[in-house]
Amino acid sequence: MPDAKRGGPATLVKAGTTQILVDAGRAVVMRLTGAGSLPIFLSGVLITHLHSDHLTDLNDVITTHYIMSQTETPLHIYGPPRTQEVVDGILASLAPDISYRLAHHPDTLWWQPKIIVTEVTPGMTFTLGEVQISVGQTNHAPVEPTVSYRIEHEGKSLVLGGDGIPCPTLDAICKGADAYVQTVLREDLVSLVKNKRFLDILDYHSTVEQAAQTATRAGVKKLILTHYVPSIQPGQEEEWRALAAAHFAGEIVLGDDLTATTI
Numbered sequence: 419m420p421d422a423k424r425g426g427p428a429t430l431v432k433a434g435t436t437q438i439l440v441d442a443g444r445a446v447v448m449r450l451t452g453a454g455s456l457p458i459f460l461s462g463v464l465i466t467h468l469h470s471d472h473l474t475d476l477n478d479v480i481t482t483h484y485i486m487s488q489t490e491t492p493l494h495i496y497g498p499p500r501t502q503e504v505v506d507g508i509l510a511s512l513a514p515d516i517s518y519r520l521a522h523h524p525d526t527l528w529w530q531p532k533i534i535v536t537e538v539t540p541g542m543t544f545t546l547g548e549v550q551i552s553v554g555q556t557n558h559a560p561v562e563p564t565v566s567y568r569i570e571h572e573g574k575s576l577v578l579g580g581d582g583i584p585c586p587t588l589d590a591i592c593k594g595a596d597a598y599v600q601t602v603l604r605e606d607l608v609s610l611v612k613n614k615r616f617l618d619i620l621d622y623h624s625t626v627e628q629a630a631q632t633a634t635r636a637g638v639k640k641l642i643l644t645h646y647v648p649s650i651q652p653g654q655e656e657e658w659r660a661l662a663a664a665h666f667a668g669e670i671v672l673g674d675d676l677t678a679t680t681i
């Protein structure tokens with residue numbers, strides 16, 4: 419839901435000199451700036467799935483990366499099958515803008531945006547900057563395909579579960595992770611809204627309790643909740659934390675916009 423104070427889903431991961439953006443929801447470039455980063459500092463962008471709320475501002479990441487690059491610099495984007503199709507569509511929408519810039523700066527900007535898309539499937543592993551990444555399968559049906567990412571750096575590990583409900587492959591990729599980021603909703607609050615299309619979201623998102631149960635089953639050390647539905651209202655924070663704490667004994671972080679945590 420649009421919210422004057424919240425950006426859409428996105429997580430910035432910093433490991434050594436490597437910066438990785440996971441998902442690119444509404445206002446992501448504003449929030450990147452608030453976190454002391456910029457698209458030109460990214461080693462890559464990982465997309466968990468192609469729901470619009472997770473990539474509505476990918477065009478801003480692409481454009482800002484393009485116009486701030488002083489040399490022809492590729493932007494690496496990883497995502498599930500059809501990510502190339504989405505990026506091609508974004509680039510098509512930017513064609514007029516790109517033509518204006520090329521015409522205006524012929525001495526300093528003579529290249530098209532160079533976007534290198536790698537479509538990933540569960541089980542794949544790859545290196546990006548200083549980190550190793552493995553790809554897992556998630557259950558966000560009927561949205562398919564959807565993936566999670568496990569990022570490893572110097573013995574530390576972080577899983578970004580994306581949207582979805584608990585499943586054995588999510589447990590597997592979370593196993594023993596130092597931290598696990600999960601998008602969550604409050605079933606008790608969502609159920610109060612008697613709107614059929616809104617109620618439909620209950621069947622393909624983890625509740626706070628389910629995210630905590632996944633963390634416990636997998637032996638995760640730190641649970642980071644994000645992408646809350648509905649928004650946490652001021653004063654409700656401990657209520658959300660208590661729902662998770664009833665099922666998970668480790669550290670719980672409520673990942674409001676610009677929350678930072680070190681692993």
Ligand SMILES: [Zn+2]
Nearest residue numbers: 467469558581
């Ligand atoms: Zn989704």
Ligand SMILES: [Zn+2]
Nearest residue numbers: 427469471581
């Ligand atoms: Zn979402």
